[in-house]
Amino acid sequence: MTESSLEIAAVQCTSVPRDVEANARDHARLAALAFARGCQLVLFPELSLTGYDLGLRGEEAVSATDPRLAELRALADAHSAVVVAGAPVVSTRGLHIGAICLLPAGRVQVYTKQCLHEGEEVAFVPGSGGDPLSLLGKLVGLAICADVTHPEHARSAKERGCAIYAAGCFLTPSGYDADCALLQGYAREHRMAVLMANYAAAGGPVPAAGKSAIWSSDGKRLAQAPPEGDAIVAGRWDGNAWSGEVSCCSTAASARRAS
Numbered sequence: 547m548t549e550s551s552l553e554i555a556a557v558q559c560t561s562v563p564r565d566v567e568a569n570a571r572d573h574a575r576l577a578a579l580a581f582a583r584g585c586q587l588v589l590f591p592e593l594s595l596t597g598y599d600l601g602l603r604g605e606e607a608v609s610a611t612d613p614r615l616a617e618l619r620a621l622a623d624a625h626s627a628v629v630v631a632g633a634p635v636v637s638t639r640g641l642h643i644g645a646i647c648l649l650p651a652g653r654v655q656v657y658t659k660q661c662l663h664e665g666e667e668v669a670f671v672p673g674s675g676g677d678p679l680s681l682l683g684k685l686v687g688l689a690i691c692a693d694v695t696h697p698e699h700a701r702s703a704k705e706r707g708c709a710i711y712a713a714g715c716f717l718t719p720s721g722y723d724a725d726c727a728l729l730q731g732y733a734r735e736h737r738m739a740v741l742m743a744n745y746a747a748a749g750g751p752v753p754a755a756g757k758s759a760i761w762s763s764d765g766k767r768l769a770q771a772p773p774e775g776d777a778i779v780a781g782r783w784d785g786n787a788w789s790g791e792v793s794c795c796s797t798a799a800s801a802r803r804a805s
Contacts, residue, residue: 550783550784550785551782551783551784551785552586552681552682552684552782552783553583553584553585553586553780553781553782553783554585554586554587554588554589554681554686554710554712554739554741554760554780554781555580555583555585555587555588555589555741555778555779555780555781556589556712556741556742556743556744556758556759556760556771556778556779557573557576557577557580557588557589557590557591557743557758557776557777557778557779558591558743558744558745558746558756558758558771558775558776558777558778558779559572559573559576559590559591559594559745559746559776560745560746560776561591561593561594561595561596561597561598561745562597563596563597563599564596564597564599564602564606565596566595566596566608566612566614566633567614569594569595569596569597570595570614570615570617570618570631571617573590573594573595573618573629573631574617574618574621576588576776576778576795577618577621577622577629578621579778579793579795580778580780581621581625581627583778583780583793585627585778585780586625586626586627586628586681586682587627587628587630587679587681587686587710587712588627588628588629588630589630589712589714589741589743590629590630590631590632590714590743591632591714591715591716591743591744591745591758592632592643592659592690592691592714592715592716593632593633593634593643593716594631594632594633594714594743594745595608595631595632595633595646596608596633596634598716598745598752599669600665600666600668600669601669602634602641602669602670603641603669604636604640604641606634607633607634607635607636607641608633608634608635608646609635610646610648610654610656611654615631615646615648618631618648619648619652622648622649622650623650623651623652625650626650627650628647628648628649628650628679628681629647629648630645630646630647630648630657630679630688630712630714631645631646631648632644632645632646632690632714633645633646634670635656635658637658637673639671640670640671641669641670641671642658642659642670642671642672642673643658643659643662643666643670643673643690643691644656644657644658644659644673644690645657645658645676645688645690645714647679647688649679655676655677655679656676657673657675657676657688657690658672658673658674658675658676659672659673659690659691659692659693660672660673660674660675660693660696660699661692661693661695661696661699662692663691663692666692675688676688678703678706678707678708679712681710684708684709684710684783685706685707685708685709685710686708686709686710686711686712687700687702687703687704687706687708687710687711687712687738688712688713688714689703689711689712689713689714690713690714690715691713691714691715691716691717693713694713694715694725694728694729694732695725695728697728697732700732700736700738701736703736703738704736704737704738708738709738709739709763710738710739710740710741711729711732711733711736711738711739711740711741712740712741712742712743713729713740713741713742713743714743715742715743715744716744716745716752716754717742717744717745717754717755717757718752718753718754718755719747719753719754719755721755722744722755722757726742726757726759729742729759729761730761730765730767731765733761733762733763733764733765734764734765737763737764738763739760739761739762739763739781739783739788740760740761741760741779741781742758742759742760743758743779744756744757744758744771746771746773746774746775746776746777747773747774755773756771756772756773756774756775756777757770757771757772757773758770758771758777758779759771759779760779760780760781760788760790762781762787762788762790763788768781768788768789768790769781769790769791769792770792771792771794772792772794775794776794776795777792777793777794777795778792778793778795779791779792780792780793
């Protein structure tokens, strides 16, 4: 890998409902696979550490220092890379849908979802977003699911200098095409690579669409995961252009979780 190259990945997975310990362990398995191929950023879906659940409460919030995340923190440090895991996080304003960003040397950033989907207000309050991630000279703007339905959100990421827009999502089959059309449009309009991590289908009581994806900065879809199963959707910048590929990595255990 050259000095100007960069590799990022969206991880498609399923989650055990409210079992942070089991989900963190599986996140570590999948992150290790992505890091082994040279990725410097690994993005998981919305609320990936608990599963997408409108019954979550403040006492179930996950902090960046949670001991259950120790293996993920160690992986980020060992590979000088970033893990972005979805989790409920709490502030003085209430419970947020958040993304815990584990960086090398024990550093942490937290992003909180700014734009709630209809119905999410029963459990969560809107967040304030967060700073872009810095990754080998490129800035990465984060988004969580319904954030991407607001064009000003992606526009703000571009205005802040982001070259990559990374969205952790829970997209259903009925909403998938419309949301992906927005993401593709943002890639083309703002000249940003766009990365989207979604749940694998049949991962919980509400169906997910799978098909995590990456688009290049001209809007071309480079790679897309299948609807079912754990997968790593990797995008690589070689200093001149983006390319992408998919690795499927389901195990017997993950297949049981999805059943």
